[in-house]
Amino acid sequence: MSQKRNPPTQGLLLPYSSVHPFSLIPLSSRSSVQSLLKSLLDPLQPFFSPLKSRIRIPGATAVRFDQTASEVEGICRPLWGLACLLAGGGSYHGTELWIEGIKNGVDPDGPEFWSYPLDNDQRMVEMCPLGFALAVVPGIWEGIGEKGRRDLENWLGNSINEKNMPNTNWLWFRVFANLGLKKNGGKFSQERLDADIEHLETFYRGDGWSNDGPEGIHQMDYYSSSFAIHFLQLVYSNLAGKDEPARAAEFKKRAQMAALDLAHYYDEQGRSIPFGRSVGYRFAMVSFWGALAYADVELPAPLTWGMVKGIVLRHLRWWQTQHDMWSPSGTLTVGYSYPNMYMAENYNSPGSPYWACLAFICLAVPETHPFWTSKEEDHWSVIPRVKALKQPGHIMSNLGGHCMLLSSGQACSYPMKGTHAKYGCFAYSSAYAYSVPPGLFTLEQYALASQLGLSDDGGEYWKTRRLSTSAMEEREGSPVLVSIWAPFVDVQIKTYLIPPKEETPNWHLRVHHILAGREVMTADGSFAICNEREEDGRYLGLYDAAKGEGTQPKLIGNYDLLTPEAWAPGRRGAFAVSKKAGAVGIRALEDGAAGGKERMANLVNADPNSNLVESRTTIPTLQGTIKKGEKVWYVTAVYAKPPPANGKKGARKDLDGWDKLPEIPKWLKDEISKSSGSGSKL
Structure with missing residues (x-):
């Protein structure tokens, strides 16, 4: 289907030697991090489809899934940041674009329908930020209207619950699809939600760490912490903890153990150690630390909230120095410090880098939380300089x-x-x-x-x-x-x-x-x-x-x-x-x-x-x-x-x-x- 699109000349169009607004924001307070997120969201607006259900981010590169799924990534992944901003009491002038886009994207009779997922479909991944957004921003469920809610129940719940999924962190995505519906009184499957979490428990190996897969696989990278497993365990603990206190307590306990290991991945300048796949998600590498605050985890000694805040803000400041990671339109590119297809995985579409918005979970943390009120500290003053991680x-x-x-x-x-x-x-x-x-x-x-x-x-x-x-x-x-x-x-x-x-x-x-x-x-x-x-x-x-x-x-x-x-x-x-x-x-x-x-x-x-x-x-x-x-x-x-x-x-x-x-x-x-x-x- 051919669609008329807004011309890319309406984007940011960074001239030669200019600096992206992302790099010009002095970071110290919660409001400054809110502004940082908005500098990521603003350049996306010219690339919405006519009915706002998709975002075609600049970069005509193919991936292992279809173009529609790629554009669904484009609209759903920024929801990680937008939903956190709104859940924390912030506001954004483009919020209605996403609400309108969700309504039209799940309409099976509309010209911009996202299509129902097949087995192991990339759309399942994007159901996770959508489910999270539904759970923390009531205005989305209300804003899509009665028909939109029925369509969303069918697209988000019924379709994913009937399909096969990879035996990896993906199972968490189905959990959040059901959780988002559950939080709004929609049709969901508690049986599927419980079964997925029980299976995910088989990934746990001890000392706070989970594999990204079943026994026999040795893969413990950022997916085990910030990109998926620990992050989503902590978010789940916040959203479902009252109903499942024992499970929430266990997830928090694991995070306490893992925190003393994960602190070793971030240096005094804010750089993290690039390791494993999907490092093109960039500053999502610190989302674990904001999720600790979101779940209100009691920090293990000797870590303090000032140290956690320091890890997050120093990391974001380092990324502010990486001026080549942007397209001329101001959108994130596939790559790390600069556009780079050699390091990309076959699932990295132009919208893929916006999984980086996980880092903004800290914006859903109340401004009265010690994460925000504490003075930044350096964690290397209290943890060992050499440590073996079993x-x-x-x-x-x-x-x-x-x-x-x-x-x-x-x-x-x-x-x-x-x-x-x-x-x-x-x-x-x-x-x-x-x-x-x-x-x-x-x-x-x-x-x-x-x-x-x-x-x-x-x-x-x-x-x-x-x-x-x-x-x-x-x-x-x-x-x-x-x-x-x-x-x-x-x-x-x-x-x-x-x-x-x-x-x-x-x-x-x-x-x-x-x-x-x-x-x-x-x-x-x-x-x-x-x-x-x-x-x-x-x-x-x-x-x-x-x-x-x-x-x-x-x-x-x-x-x-x-x-x-x-x-x-x-x-x-x-x-x-x-x-x-x-x-x-x-x-x-x-x-x-x-x-x-x-x-x-x-x-x-x-x-x-x-x-x-x-x-x-x-x-x-x-x-x-x-x-x-x-x-x-x-x-x-x-x-x-x-x-x-x-x-x-x-x-x-x-x-x-x-x-x-x-x-x-x-x-x-x-x-x-x-x-x-x-x-x-x-």
Whole structure:
């Protein structure tokens, strides 16, 4: 069906070098966060369909579902923010557009009917914000009229209750569809609501954490906390707690436990650690913290409401500095810090990023709540700098100027695009985001930041860690992550991940014991870093100590990799220093690989747009070759030192820890020694 649409020239149309209104709002009070939300909603208005039931957000990209569902995303996802604003007593001049759009969207005889969902239909996801909005904003149910209410009951309740759904966090979406109807006296299924929650309980693993799926899946990312499960448990506790006090108390108890873990994902500057899928939802990463206040959870010691408020507002302020995430019309783009389809999942439509509006659950919190009345505080003054998280299989660290997680190697339940980068990296950082492959030919396209790649064809195609078995161990009083994985059927790898120590805060260790049943090339990458000179924006040159910028050895580019000055001995290593991003590097600590062959270090000039935050990056990398039948120990030290949080450029010492190498632990030396000459099993 062809529809006449408002011309996009009525949008915001940001001119060159202008700043989005989102970035111009000083954040401190509840009213300032209300204004921040409105700066997100305003640019959507020119893109409503004639009957207001859909929003076609700029960006003609296809997804795995139909165009109508994509445009239903466009109108429903912003409801997370609008409903929270209205529920908290705020107002918005465009509210009637959404009410009119809902009425016309559910009208089966109307020209803009959303259509009933099929099994596993994307429309089911968008029923969740609609159900929430119905539950907290009575004006919607009243405003759509008697016929609209009957149509909504059929579209929202009857259709979803009869269909199959993915065995994931999606089940919560059906819960909220029924809850929204229940709150307004509409037709709903209590039996289906209860059955879905009972099944969702099987996802719970302990210590406050739930998997995004049933037993056998190890996937605990932001869906386990802010994007879906914990967030919706807490919202449900508020809305249904009086009727189900025991269930509400259990959900709050889990949130208390998880809060002490999740606090480790946000650094002092407000950055969260990008990890897993759907990070294009951006500031939704902090919605868990606003939901704590919405559910009026009693915070676990030593956290305070001032600390929770600080996590949320610092995070939003950091996103205010990301000026490239907007379209010229002022709408959010698919991407992270800039538009990026390489990192997108096949379900990311132009409307998809507006799941970010979950972050505004804090606006539904009364202004008298201590979340709003408390002074902002820094939670890092009271929580440990290194902590092992049993359930997600992470070792968290905040030493050396950034938050970092060492990962056991989770895996999405299906092999989505870039899944090895989103879950299989060894380390994820709040200062150095992960990279995804924009192509699948040579290291430049694979962009193996914080990954070990192996190639058996001379370096054209590379395989990395995706599926693994893992364990959290304690060695000499410190946590260590151990994972076993096989990039090829006859190549076995046992990887140890060892967090930084106070005396060498900028280094962590990755140790790989490799048994090669075929000849393989190896490439062990550090974090990716901005590859732009401050003075002219060109690629980094050879390191200049006076300027405090550059690489060692020389960054040659993609086409002259045999140039001698592009390589250095592995023990000398490779590093890159950027005025914008600090320094990263990598060094080999082993005495030599099999046959006494030392790995060599170079700078991989990653293809543009592979990194989530920096569009041009380089990756210091160690490379080597293992012959068929050889057993090799690689001991890799990875350096990372972001610039100071105050932004001062003078007296920077980005490399002052580069020559202070971390010690190889005695237990590891003993393990290496014992394995010499032993059998082939790890």
